[in-house]
Amino acid sequence: MTDRERVIAYRVAAHQFDRTATGPSALRVFDLGVQDSERSALPALAARLETPDLADSVLTWSVRGAPHWHRPGALPGLAAALWPLSDADAVTRMNRPPVTAGLAVLRQVVEALRAVVDRPMTKGEASAAITPLVPPEVTGWCRRCAATHVHDPVFRLAVLPAGLRFDPTARTVTFVPVAGSRTPDRTTGFAGLVADYLRLHGPAGPSEVADFVGAPVREVKAAWPDDLVEVAPRAWLPADRATAFENPPRPDVARLLPPLDPYLSARDRALLVPDEGRRKEVWRVLGRPGAIMVDGEVLGTWRARATGNRLDITLSPFAPLDLDRFEDEATRLATARGLDRARLT
Template structure:
């Protein structure tokens, strides 16, 4: 069994995530193997800019949809069918676990989580036959689904379907999200097939394998955290072609095909500005990325996460932006520890890249 230390694991992950910026095509980026989360404005574009010289959002080879944990992710459009199959719950316990923060409301709905999920999916499939705002879709499907799946929203003074149910059901209902459109707008997936309710263990297993490839070596518990299910469920979709690695006294796993890279990863000598919810920051063992708990609290907040400053394998600080007019983007970079002048210069260059990606022609960097 290969024994690895933190520096080796970090170097591996930086390489696996494409942060050496060697890709010649956005579609080559391994982050799209699992899906690129797009939670806040421009975060996905900035994540790609940290890995690739070019844009991808207007590239028809990619599609945005609510997928893992009900969060919006960009996927390769050609793989959307496989992603949908992978998201069919393996059983009722899996379906209920994926309801996450609305599990209690689903439990009180008077039907199983599986029935609730696919009842909502059928309603979405019936309603979304053209681009429609999220609010309009919610209004229409609330008329169709059983009352237990809906709630009264004081803010809107209207009845809505449970948010997590709608998010998890949309992909099964053949609906994607329109990229770059506000408010959130759903549209039918081109060539969407029939509603599939039968679990596809092979497709689900591929998701686990891709998590382990990007965020490994890792454990079943960490993979379950990403998927939004239980360890028991993940063990039912556990890949067969895995190698073991001893990491900080734990038995962790990685696809056999990635072991050479883990054994001898390139030096993590890159400086990057990673946006909030960047794939690199999505590893469920945060202590590997940022060992200091106080610094973890600075990066992963309940609301309003900052971006992370990556310097030579370490998260060296955080950054935030604020528009200073139509053309200027103001950066505030707060470093945890001093960095060499060359690294500060590289951070400034990365800030220019972020500004250009977001469409700003001028920028100002303030150091905290």
Template sequence: MKVTRQQVLAYRIAEHGLHRAARDESELALFDLGVQDTSNATARLALAARLPRPAGDLAGFTLIWSYRGAPHLHRGADLPALAEALWPGSESDAWARLAWRADRGIPALEAYAVTARALREAVPRTMGKGAASAALTAAIPPGLSQWCRGCQATHVSEQLMRLAVLPAGIRLETDRYPATLSPIEPWPGIPERTRGVDRVITTYLRFFGPATPGEVAGFLGTTRKSVLPYWPDDLSEVDVEGRTCWLPEDRLDLLRDPPAPPPVRLLPALDPYLQARDRDLLVPDKAAQKALWRILGNPGALLVDGEVAGVWRARTARTRIEITVQPFAPLDPETRAEVEAEATTIGAVRGAGSVAVRFATG
């Protein structure tokens, strides 16, 4: 099956729920994967781009460091299975996820298990991240800690602690900064083996496909070699403008004939749609890529007729929010009106009394 770039983008937009067909957050299939969140309420902004009104109570969802140690909102009931699926399948897999570059004196898989068990005991109640880190550092072998210039102290490796949180059954308190940790009760215990990786791969391919094993590995924070043993059988090969990619068989009909994208959406920084690993397909222009994906402080993305057509930022002053949109090319009056309508959704999420939109140039 051969498809065009435009078909792929329209397919992904539909799978990501950006047509606002779901009535509320409980109907969003996107939670099969999870929604990344930050202190700027990016998850709620991402949900607002997919729902007819801002999301309500998210009590049924849990914030936790999951993929690549980044904070994501997941359904609470999904977490034990996700912990098994993200448990490293080999020593080289564990090393890749931890991004270790030197001998720590302890095998990486053992480091995972030791740290997860210690973390479960170190956080018996709600604790700030600093206190939890100190308790964990005291309980693990010295080789798993390192000198931190920012803290001016020796403590557990940041990535190791983040990756140990899910298998340990430790969640993050939402809307608490700095980070605050709490135990999940009940919790089945530290995973004894890797299980369900194929389901996670299929889920990634559903939302970001057609894609390659290397792109799946990038999302999981590991290597292509570590992903291949779990590659599902029920996938179809798809030619995306000369690239061999893969998609679940049951999504082929939607890929073949996806609905037209909505006219305008304002996606927050780190929106799930922007997490695809094939950035050259999503945003072919290198200058646009540089504007959208920055080393620090990513802006949001302006989506127009299925294309990333610009970036935006918001500034809040008291009860007023000002959204500055910088399109990559001039926008017609009708599209500008759509942008202004979408901006009211951002204002509602952030509790702004009024919203102003400014279109920047250059």
């Protein structure tokens, strides 16, 4: 294998596309969370499990302020691991409001949320209640809402450490307090978060981890664990994964990955898709497509729409494909979306 082939093979195995995991809690992707910004979570699980299910998972804003599903009981530890590493890191993750004491300001917003949301409460209700309680530098006029409220990136960053999850059955964003949670005193468990990223998306370095969590690279470099193994120049793995990287099994898998699938969340996109034009198509900012993945290689994009009880999936491959390999995957996607059948074109 070439170095790139080895990395791809390692990641395919790490992502458990073989569908042998017994359930969501056994999936390594749940170490970091499964993003669900565009109804992507269940299709992502369908690519890894025989029976995808989110019933025992919890949903909240976590990594980069995006909605992610996590294991029950994981939120307090994740909140401490994702707590900003410094004032500068806090300001960066809050989208750079005009403050210098970033950690103190974030703590004010977190404590205000914790005090106000003592029962299920919509985002609008919570925002209106905390806005008078926080520094004005992190609030602003919202034309859409015709009101002054906490800037959205600040609000999203504060939800997890405030001990809040979503009610997934509610039609609008509704927060529910998590029993037993507390505001982190400082960042703890960040080394474990780095190791979880590397086990799933490695080998990688501080710049990729920084991009993943939304922190400045210099802060991540300063907190970089010293017990990792450098398996390639500026690319590390946890010691317990170094042997698996040396001789990974050759991939034999075909999947229709949804937009925002964890496999596409690795930050070294140029490694996954070397061609710049194709890379821009796979990771479009607006109207994200899904990705056609064969043996770890991203070989095209796909889009789908429901027609009655059927999911019509249109493939746009970068090279000729064996459609037979995707018939079952199309059916699994349809089932994950609550539809009876699928049609590939």
